[in-house]
Amino acid sequence: MRRSALLAAALAAALAAAVPASAVEPDEILADPALEARARDLSRGLRCLVCRNESIDESRAPLARDLRLLLRERLVAGDSDEAAIAYIVDRYGEYVLLNPTRQGANLILWLAGPALLVGGVAVAGTYVARRRRAAEPETALTPEEEARLEVLMRGNPGG
Amino acid sequence: MITELGHFALVLALAVALIQATVPLIGAQRRNATWMAVAEPAAVLQVLLLGFAFAALTYAFVNSDFSLRLVVMNSHTDKPLIYKIAGVWGNHEGSLLLWTLILAVYGAAAALFGSNLPATLRARVLAVQGMIGVAFLLFMLLTSNPFLRMETPPFNGDDLNPLLQDLGLALHPPFLYMGYVGLSMAFSFAVAALIEGRVDAAWARWVRPWTLAAWVFLTIGIAMGSWWAYYELGWGGFWFWDPVENASFMPWLIAGALLHSAIVVEKREALKSWTILLAILAFGFSMVGTFIVRSGVITSVHAFANDPERGVFILMILAVFTGGALTLYAARAGALEAKGVFGLVSRESALVANNLLLAVSCFVVFVGTIWPLVAELVWGRKLSVGPPFFDAAFTPFMVALAMLLPFGSMLSWKRADAARTLRPLWPLAVLSVSLGALVWAMQTGRSAIGPVGVILGLWVAGGAVTDLWMRTGRGALAVRLGRLVRLPRADWGKATAHAGLGVTVFAVAAMNAWVVEDIRTVREGGSYPLGGYEVTLVDVREVEGPNYLSTMAELRVTRGGAEVATLFPEKRLYPAAGMPTTEAGIDYGLLRDVYLVLGDPQQAGGWAVRSYIKPFANWLWIGAGLMALGGLVSLSDRRYRVAAGSRRPVAVPAE
Numbered sequence: 001m002r003r004s005a006l007l008a009a010a011l012a013a014a015l016a017a018a019v020p021a022s023a024v025e026p027d028e029i030l031a032d033p034a035l036e037a038r039a040r041d042l043s044r045g046l047r048c049l050v051c052r053n054e055s056i057d058e059s060r061a062p063l064a065r066d067l068r069l070l071l072r073e074r075l076v077a078g079d080s081d082e083a084a085i086a087y088i089v090d091r092y093g094e095y096v097l098l099n100p101t102r103q104g105a106n107l108i109l110w111l112a113g114p115a116l117l118v119g120g121v122a123v124a125g126t127y128v129a130r131r132r133r134a135a136e137p138e139t140a141l142t143p144e145e146e147a148r149l150e151v152l153m154r155g156n157p158g159g
Numbered sequence: 160m161i162t163e164l165g166h167f168a169l170v171l172a173l174a175v176a177l178i179q180a181t182v183p184l185i186g187a188q189r190r191n192a193t194w195m196a197v198a199e200p201a202a203v204l205q206v207l208l209l210g211f212a213f214a215a216l217t218y219a220f221v222n223s224d225f226s227l228r229l230v231v232m233n234s235h236t237d238k239p240l241i242y243k244i245a246g247v248w249g250n251h252e253g254s255l256l257l258w259t260l261i262l263a264v265y266g267a268a269a270a271l272f273g274s275n276l277p278a279t280l281r282a283r284v285l286a287v288q289g290m291i292g293v294a295f296l297l298f299m300l301l302t303s304n305p306f307l308r309m310e311t312p313p314f315n316g317d318d319l320n321p322l323l324q325d326l327g328l329a330l331h332p333p334f335l336y337m338g339y340v341g342l343s344m345a346f347s348f349a350v351a352a353l354i355e356g357r358v359d360a361a362w363a364r365w366v367r368p369w370t371l372a373a374w375v376f377l378t379i380g381i382a383m384g385s386w387w388a389y390y391e392l393g394w395g396g397f398w399f400w401d402p403v404e405n406a407s408f409m410p411w412l413i414a415g416a417l418l419h420s421a422i423v424v425e426k427r428e429a430l431k432s433w434t435i436l437l438a439i440l441a442f443g444f445s446m447v448g449t450f451i452v453r454s455g456v457i458t459s460v461h462a463f464a465n466d467p468e469r470g471v472f473i474l475m476i477l478a479v480f481t482g483g484a485l486t487l488y489a490a491r492a493g494a495l496e497a498k499g500v501f502g503l504v505s506r507e508s509a510l511v512a513n514n515l516l517l518a519v520s521c522f523v524v525f526v527g528t529i530w531p532l533v534a535e536l537v538w539g540r541k542l543s544v545g546p547p548f549f550d551a552a553f554t555p556f557m558v559a560l561a562m563l564l565p566f567g568s569m570l571s572w573k574r575a576d577a578a579r580t581l582r583p584l585w586p587l588a589v590l591s592v593s594l595g596a597l598v599w600a601m602q603t604g605r606s607a608i609g610p611v612g613v614i615l616g617l618w619v620a621g622g623a624v625t626d627l628w629m630r631t632g633r634g635a636l637a638v639r640l641g642r643l644v645r646l647p648r649a650d651w652g653k654a655t656a657h658a659g660l661g662v663t664v665f666a667v668a669a670m671n672a673w674v675v676e677d678i679r680t681v682r683e684g685g686s687y688p689l690g691g692y693e694v695t696l697v698d699v700r701e702v703e704g705p706n707y708l709s710t711m712a713e714l715r716v717t718r719g720g721a722e723v724a725t726l727f728p729e730k731r732l733y734p735a736a737g738m739p740t741t742e743a744g745i746d747y748g749l750l751r752d753v754y755l756v757l758g759d760p761q762q763a764g765g766w767a768v769r770s771y772i773k774p775f776a777n778w779l780w781i782g783a784g785l786m787a788l789g790g791l792v793s794l795s796d797r798r799y800r801v802a803a804g805s806r807r808p809v810a811v812p813a814e
Binding site: 023024025026027029044045047052053054055058093094095096097098099100101104105106109110112113116117120121124127128129131132 | 392393394396399401402429497499500501502503507508511512515518519520522523526527530534537538540541542543544545546547548551552553556678679680758759761767769
């Protein structure tokens with residue numbers, strides 16, 4: 001049962017991939033280069049929902065093409081970058097954003113690195129400070145080691 | 160028959176691994192030399208058994224034995240021989256067999272070349288290595304047996320994923336695995352040292368070559384994967400911050416930190432417990448990587464063989480080993496007292512900063528990778544964490560690392576004079592910044608990434624050269640040149656690897672900042688300008704490959720009338736797997752790649768053609784190659800081969 005479901009999924013994926021379409025097509029490009037540049041920039045931050053891990057700018061899936069066209073429509077209609085993105089997020093959800101928002105729990109994501117750095121600097125700082133104060137340990141050699149050292153010093157230093 | 164023998168060899172290997180995991184450990188505890196001596200033959204026997212199992216599976220693939228389920232699912236009679244062989248590890252079960260084989264090879268290498276290790280340490284290292292073997296062999300036999308037969312063998316197979324039918328990608332997994340699994344040696348040494356309760360300079364000297372080798376393999380493996388993505392995925396991207404890429408990148412970062420902290424343990428007997436922790440984490444992240452790839456929990460372009468049940472098993476292995484090792488660490492790390500004393504401005508402090516930045520950047524990658532999972536489990540939020548996050552959150556740490564590197568790597572041990580260390584670096588700093596400013600002025604209106612990349616790249620690479628030159632001391636030019644040649648290989652390795660990092664930093668920035676892109680419809684015979692070049696579509700034709708059909712375009716690239724290259728980008732269809740792939744046409748050059756991709760035929764006639772000028776693309780692979788080469792040169796230093804022998808309690812004096 002599960003196998004056949006998997007097989008169907010694999011088949012569907014293969015068919016979807018086989019549909020002749022590839023990332024940004026010549027006919028999608030807007031005449032206004034400034035607007036097109038904005039569209040490219042924004043579409044790099046939007047996820048293709050049916051792909052594994054691709055932006056709509058890179059994806060060949062038909063859905064990605066629809067999203068690219070939709071985004072361009074909004075920009076041509078005069079939307080600001082934020083408004084165009086908000087329009088798409090309203091319809092497709094937060095999942096579409098490759099650049100996670102800085103709201104709510106996502107603050108943990110954004111601040112995790114800097115917080116660990118601050119903590120790490122504090123710990124490392126204390127450690128280094130302690131190392132500075134620590135007394136130089138005595139070089140305590142056992143008699144056997146002294147003897148071995150003697151042998152090594154007298155022998156060929158390179159060996 | 161051979162298949163059954165292979166299967167049987169796997170079961171025997173498990174039995175041997177069980178013995179290797181227990182008997183030497185008890186022997187070491189009781190100081191029983193006979194019991195400890197079991198480890199060596201057991202480790203060697205494991206390699207022979209797993210090597211045989213692997214050979215049996217390869218035999219089945221090469222002969223297209225379609226009574227084996229794995230061969231049916233991943234092979235086809237029309238496939239070229241090299242990809243039949245690559246098919247052995249181009250799937251979950253086979254790659255796991257390769258994983259355990261490499262694990263056994265490392266174990267046997269430690270057994271054979273470790274004759275100068277103290278007997279108890281060697282027994283314990285091999286026992287821990289045996290435990291890892293037990294876990295993964297159990298995993299393989301219980302959930303992912305490569306030797307399962309089909310009830311009714313079909314006439315032909317389903318073919319290997321066409322994306323994987325590529326030389327670069329055929330070799331990418333073995334290198335990555337040699338890296339991942341190589342870190343198991345550092346892990347085993349760390350656990351053994353915790354059991355012994357002793358970490359000293361000699362310990363670090365034994366651990367470092369293994370870590371260095373693993374890091375070199377990881378570097379090569381990651382670079383190969385990145386190169387493959389560059390030429391195969393059809394738009395010249397080389398890094399996607401995909402969960403599976405991150406899975407290999409995290410151990411690479413931690414292994415990089417471990418390499419450096421082990422130097423401090425070796426030279427100065429400080430940072431001991433931190434180094435042990437890093438060794439545990441490095442292998443922990445290798446297993447996290449295996450979990451991410453094999454469970455498919457975090458979906459990605461790589462998840463061709465995912466299965467939640469297997470994920471749970473790997474998670475258990477991860478929990479037992481990392482959890483167990485960390486518990487042991489918590490109990491014993493206090494006993495590892497540090498000895499070396501050093502000042503605030505010293506090589507030791509610089510290496511602490513290096514470790515901090517590498518560890519934190521690895522943590523950022525880790526959090527970003529698992530965040531979608533956490534957000535969904537905890538808050539029910541379905542969200543994505545993509546390249547924009549990683550670019551923003553990860554890059555600052557690398558910039559900081561690059562800024563500190565030349566200075567830090569030239570500080571002297573114990574107590575350094577910052578002003579004196581900086582003196583030879585000032586001209587380089589001025590040169591880097593002015594070149595960056597020049598580039599900034601020339602490229603009006605583009606992002607600051609390019610100039611920053613120039614500054615950092617030149618600073619790091621030039622810093623490596625300066626470091627090497629300063630090691631020759633004072634005197635006449637000829638004398639210094641003579642000394643330069645005679646410098647220890649470790650010094651050369653260090654400079655080469657650091658220079659490689661500088662080249663890589665520059666190439667990443669250049670490729671992001673200065674790419675030229677053109678997307679258009681071209682009719683046969685038509686031409687268009689691209690950067691300073693002129694591209695003509697000569698024709699498009701159908702070509703038949705060994706196991707695929709291809710639509711191949713011929714594009715001529717000229718500059719000022721003179722021909723530069725003729726490129727043949729293709730679109731392939733692999734009928735057995737029903738999958739299309741793109742093969743870009745690339746003219747590789749030292750300063751730029753011309754990168755052409757054939758799109759689809761357009762309704763109004765003509766073909767969609769995507770064209771790119773990728774500046775300094777080759778520098779990326781050169782940079783990665785230099786890093787790996789630096790590691791190898793350092794590995795060949797005679798100090799590892801000769802002086803690693805005896806365990807002396809005296810720290811090597813600071814240089």
